[in-house]
Amino acid sequence: AGSFQDAGVIQCAYNLNFPLHVVPASSAQCPAWSAFSVSSPAVVLETAEDRPEAVVVRLYEAHGSTVVAWLQTSLPVKEAMLCDLLERPAAQGRLLLEQQGVRLSFTPFRVLSILLVLRQ
Numbered sequence: 001a002g003s004f005q006d007a008g009v010i011q012c013a014y015n016l017n018f019p020l021h022v023v024p025a026s027s028a029q030c031p032a033w034s035a036f037s038v039s040s041p042a043v044v045l046e047t048a049e050d051r052p053e054a055v056v057v058r059l060y061e062a063h064g065s066t067v068v069a070w071l072q073t074s075l076p077v078k079e080a081m082l083c084d085l086l087e088r089p090a091a092q093g094r095l096l097l098e099q100q101g102v103r104l105s106f107t108p109f110r111v112l113s114i115l116l117v118l119r120q
Contacts, residue, residue, distance in 0.1 A: 006061045010044060040069035042108060051061070056087050059112045061106035071114065072101035079117040089115055 001007065038045050042063035049056045049103060055075065080102045082093030095102050095114070104112055 002064075004029065008041075010062050011041075014044075020083075026068070034065045035074055037068050037072045039072070039100075040067050042067045045070040045071075053116065053118055053120065055116045056083065057116060058111065058112070059104065059106075060111045061109055066108065067106050069104050071098040071104055073116065074117040075116065077116045078119040080082070081115050081117075083113045083115045085111070085113060087113060087115065 002012070018021065024112040036045055036057065038050065042061055042065050043059055044062045046058045046060060048058075057071065059069075059071065077097060080092040080097055082091060082095065095104075102114065104114070106112065
């Protein structure tokens with residue numbers, strides 16, 4: 001019912017096409033953990049790729065809206081910067097690391113690639 005945004009179509013499509021896989025593990029309880037979170041349901045974190053001493057995160061705006069979202073991570077990030085689709089840092093792409101994470105601005109369907117340099 002309602003719009004595709006209200007119905008959660010994008011999340012349901014990801015759940016269908018990329019289901020969780022269960023793997024055997026010890027019976028010890030482990031706390032819930034996530035490397036990343038995004039503050040807006042309109043923004044999808046599509047991929048995170050390991051690089052030596054860094055991670056490249058690619059996100060996109062999926063609802064056709066203009067939105068500001070916060071990318072948060074539990075990783076030890078020392079620097080964040082915008083990069084192009086070939087993962088080269090943008091000239092004026094340095095992003096502030098704030099308490100809430102990294103503030104990102106999206107226009108409709110915009111794709112952003114973020115290079116997160118990690119502390120050693």
